[in-house]
Amino acid sequence: MERGAPAPRPTRRLAGLLLAGTVLAAVPALAQQSTSTSTSTTAFQPPLLGATTGTAETDPLAGASTTTGTGTGAATDTDATTTASTAARPALSDEAAAALADEGDAYGQTERRAERLNPREGNIDGARSNFGDPYEPTGIRVGTFILRPSITQNLGYEKNKTxxxxxxxxxSQTGFRGSLTSDWSRHQLTIDAEGIYQRNLSGTGETxxxxxxxxxxxLDLSDETIANITAGYDFERESSSDPNAVNGASVQSGVSTYTGGARVTRDFGLIRGTIGAEIERRTYGSATLSNGSKLILSDRNYTEGTLTGRVGYELSPALIPYIEASIGxxxxxxxxxxxxxxxxASMLGGRAGVEVDLGEKLRGDLGLGYRRASFDDSRLAALKALTIDGSVLWSPQRGTDLRLGLVTDLNPSTAAGASGYASYAATADLTHELRDNLVARLSGAYTLRDFQTAGTANQSIYLAGAGLTWNINRFLAMTGDVSYELTRQSGASDTGVTRAGIGLILRR
Known part of the structure; x- marks a missing residue:
């Protein structure tokens, strides 16, 4: 102590000692609280697979000291770890234990959801699809519509042998094809058009x-109700092989078909109901005879109306069996x-079938039924047929598509005393991507014309074809096709038609 300095007061020394003691007494309590918090937090974490290491700790709440060893998979180490985890958890009431269990379950569900939302790595095809098909036309935006046009120029050869x-x-064949599709947030309008014009360069034959x-x-009227309004026009030249064609005509009649209709589909829970009406107007132009004169065929013009109802039951989103009835x-x-x-004539029909939708792999509609047409003239026997109609699209693998079609139709005759015939048509089209820009096609068809007039033999038509399309880029493609069609009828000569062609497609 320096000379002259005042002596420290006892009260200050006593206050310092009391402050130091208070701090020292608080340290164990803080350490104890930290240990309890750490233990309760780790109780909610999922266990680490294969972890066998441990540390020594004292649990002040349990009043016992537990030690976990540091081993490599020994049974005693695992038991020690389990014991330590159990002893480190404080005793809880039933309500608290239930709350902790619920929190643990919530954590597990969150973790499982995170696993489901984490997709595995895609393949090269998936990466390609993310950037779009480099050979797919992009279309042209026209207001709120997307227009996808294409023009085809072909050079063809045809041989007809009877x-x-x-x-x-x-x-020479010039064709165009286009689709106009609306880009609306609700409802949708789709317009499809296709045209073919042929001109003979050499030889003889019908265009x-x-x-x-x-x-x-x-029209998306509601979540359960959808309405469709349809309209169409079709023009084609009547084939010389058609039973109703004019014998010896140099140019057959041109047939125009106008169609219009409306249908409404509504879901009533698992029940799906559809009702629709369609009207068809068909007109026939004049045929040109071999001597140059015209034969008027306006007596074949007619108008037909049909009302159809369907009820289906949704066994699952992918399988809907149905029954259907029609009157016309x-x-x-x-x-x-x-x-x-x-x-x-008056027509009645009914069928039962099933709709299948398994996504891209398989979807279609197939039905079996019966159809009958009764003529106003009592001298004409009724046309009737067991019907099988449907279409199926099957894609066994990416880039390969198989389309199957079945159609049954009743066709009235123009011959004296003949009612007509029932036609059964089956088609198959197979497409396969040989490369990203090279697509191969195979097609086949069979048509049976069942004449229900005594003394008239049935007619069979076979068709087989193949083709290739080489997509040079997004806007230009080259195509080539070859086909053979054979018509056979008892008591008549077979007719074979061979066709081949090559062309360019300009698209946008």
Missing amino acids: GATATSRTY EPRLRLDADLR RSIYDEKVDSLGYERS
């Missing part, structure tokens, strides 16, 4: 012009045709 008589021709226009307006009436412009027959 018995010992054969004719051939080389022709086959074609024009098709279809429109479909879908066809009315000819001329009550009596040129041969003195009344061709107007």
Whole structure:
């Protein structure tokens, strides 16, 4: 102590000692609280698989000292770890234990959801699809619509042989195809158009012009109700092989078909109901005979209306069996045709089938039923047939698609005393991507014309074809096709038609 300095006061020294003692007494309590918090927190963490290491700790709440060893998978180390974890957890009431269990379950569910939301790595095809198909046309935006047009220019060859008589021709074919689809947030309008114009360059043979226009307006009236309004126009040249074609005509009649309809589909829980009405108007142009004269065929013009109802039951979103019934009436412009027959008729039909939708792999509609057409003229026997109709799309692997189609139809006749025939058609089209820009096609078809008039033999038509499409880029493609069609009928000469062509497609 320095001379002259005042002596420290006893009260200050006593206060310092009391402050130091208070701090020292608080340290164990803080350490004890930290240990308790750490133990309760780790109790909610999922165990680490294969962890066998441990540390020595004292649990002040349990009043016992537990030690976990540091081993490598020994049974005693595992038991020690389990014992330490149990002893380190404080005793809890039933309510607290239930709350901790719920929190643990919530953690596990969150972890499982995180695993499901974490997809595995995709393959190269998946990466390609993310950037789009480099050979798919992009289309043109027209207001709120997307237009996808294409123009085709082909050079073709056709050989037609009936018995010992054969004719051939080389022709130029110009075609166009386009689709216009709305880009609306609700409802949708789709318009499809296709046209073909042929011109003979050499040889002789009938040209086959074609024009098709279809429109479909879908109205989303509610979550359970959808309405469709449809309209269409189709023009084609009647085939010389058709039983109703004019014998010896140099140019067959041009057939125009106008269609319009509406249908409404509504879901009533697991029940799906559909009701629709369709009207069809068909007109026939004049045929040109071999001497150059015209044969008027307006007595074949008619209008037909059909009302159809369907009820389906949803066994699952992918499987809906249904039953369907239809009633219709066809009315000819001329009550009596040129041969003195009344061709107007009443039609009834029904079928049962199933709709299948398994996504991209398999989807379609297949139904079996019965159809009958009764003519106003009592001299004409009713047309009737067991029907099988449907279409199936099967994709066994990416880039390979198989389309199957079945169609049954009743066709009235123009011959005296003949009612007509029932046609059964089956088609198959297989496409396969040989490379990203090279697509191969195979097609086949069979049609049976069942004449229900005594003394008329049935007619069978076979068709087989193959083709290739080489997509040069997004806007240009080259195509080549070859096909053979054979028509056979007992008592008549077989007719074979061979076709081949090559062309370019310009698209956008």
